[in-house]
Amino acid sequence: MDAVALAWANMVWYWARFEWHWFSTPVYSPDPSLASTLVVVLSLFWLFVFLFFGLYRERYASSRFDELVTIGKVVTIGILGLFFIFFVNQLDPHSARLNLIAYWGAIILMVSTGRILVRSVQKLLILQGKGLHRALIVGWSDALEPLYEEVARYPEAGLDIVGAIRLTRENGSDHPDSSSEKAGHLTTKQYEMEDLPRLIDELNIKDVLIALGPNDSSSLVEVLRLCDGKPVKLKLVPNFYSIIGGMARTEHMYGLPLIEVLPEPMQAWEQSLKRVFDFVFSLVVLLVGLPVWVLVGILVHVTSKGPAIYRQTRIGQHGKAFTMLKFRTMANNAEEETGPIWATVGDSRYTKLGRWLRKTRLDEVPQFWNVLKGEMSLVGPRPERPFFVEQLTKEIPLYSRRHRVKPGITGWAQVKWKYDTSLEDVQQKVKYDLFYIENMSFRKDLQILFRTVYTALRGSGR
Helix, strand or coil: CHHHHHHHHHHHHHHHHHHCCCCCCCCCCCCHHHHHHHHHHHHHHHHHHHHHCCCCCCCCCCCHHHHHHHHHHHHHHHHHHHHHHHHCCCCCHHHHHHHHHHHHHHHHHHHHHHHHHHHHHHHHHHHCCCCCEEEEEEECHHHHHHHHHHHHHCHHHCEEEEEEEECCCCCCCCCCCCCCCCECCECCEEECHHHHHHHHHHCCCCEEEEECCCCCHHHHHHHHHHHCCCCCEEEECHHHHHHHHHHEEEEEECCEEEEEECCCCCCHHHHHHHHHHHHHHHHHHHHHCHHHHHHHHHHHHHHCCCCCEEEEEEECHHHCEEEEEEECCECCCCCCCCCCCCCCCCCCCECHHHHHHHHHCHHHCCHHHHHHCCCCEEECCCCECHHHHHHHHHHCCCHHHHHHCCCEEECHHHHHCCCCCCHHHHHHHHHHHHHHHHCCCHHHHHHHHHHHHHHHHHCCCC
């Protein structure tokens, strides 16, 4: 719909500018045969701008007015860029301003009209029960029923409650019921707290609604822990706001007051910039240094038996497994007898070349391919193996929160701390990882990259 709206807006502007002469005579007039090309180029430009600023993120059951305001802001930013390309050479400043305002208005009018049409159709489908977000509710018996009724009162919110987790108070006044028997108007199947991660995956849950009291901080922390790393949105009833402080964003869904916990850590434009930078930087490193990387691979293969590239399963964003690549630095099948273990100081499993590769961080170069594929980022928490993830999730509170973002080749923990050799090292690095996630920015990424390059040049890695 955006593509159609943009093409139409650009055609109208072209006709008004170069054929109808609504403004003063332009400095240059494109060949009429190139009109369609100009329209296509401008439309692609706007689609890229919209993508860059996050206008294609999911806006499920969101306010149409808020979306129109966002469109206005993004179009204004984009039009300023085009101004210096197309309008700055106008002979008549007054006409240039009129031209600019007319084009700005055409883009906003056409795109807004198309989006209103799409959102209206989506709302109609939601009211018919199509495309609903599957949701779970968590809380005490006396809180579940009111929340369930509140959600049912606002079908425009598009939430379909498919299950409930009823908590038990210490005094035994509430008892979890694993049956689907009716409790008031709440007829959804009820589960235990430990079922939460499994249910999110099996039932394709998009939202978890939390109905707890202001004194139930420990239960909230447990819910956050179980949902960490899962692609779900957490929403609280408002009376819990004081506990989560800056980790929340207030949200009203068609009159249904909810507070979203742990929203996106970066703004849309920063995430887009981060991805573009990741892709371009990785592509340059792999292509420019290709002869060197081929030579390193040959040396690894020649100096020790086994493949030059070591492949290992790691856990990435949202807990998804992927195959991470590295130049092999240890003897082939180094863990065949011991099983998964951490590296230690003076580890005898390292080859002579491998020890140097670790010090200079060159062993990580094949991971730029993982970055190109979108499995990793240049900067982020280091991915860990499934064996250790399972152990560390039990040992370290909120460890899975690291899976909210893409893992990285380097990270704040890597430039501030040493390699993992014990559980204490991991605990310390998790603190740095969580700090990074809560303070993510493109500027922070650049700072980490500069410090990583400095460490590599000094050869002070381990």
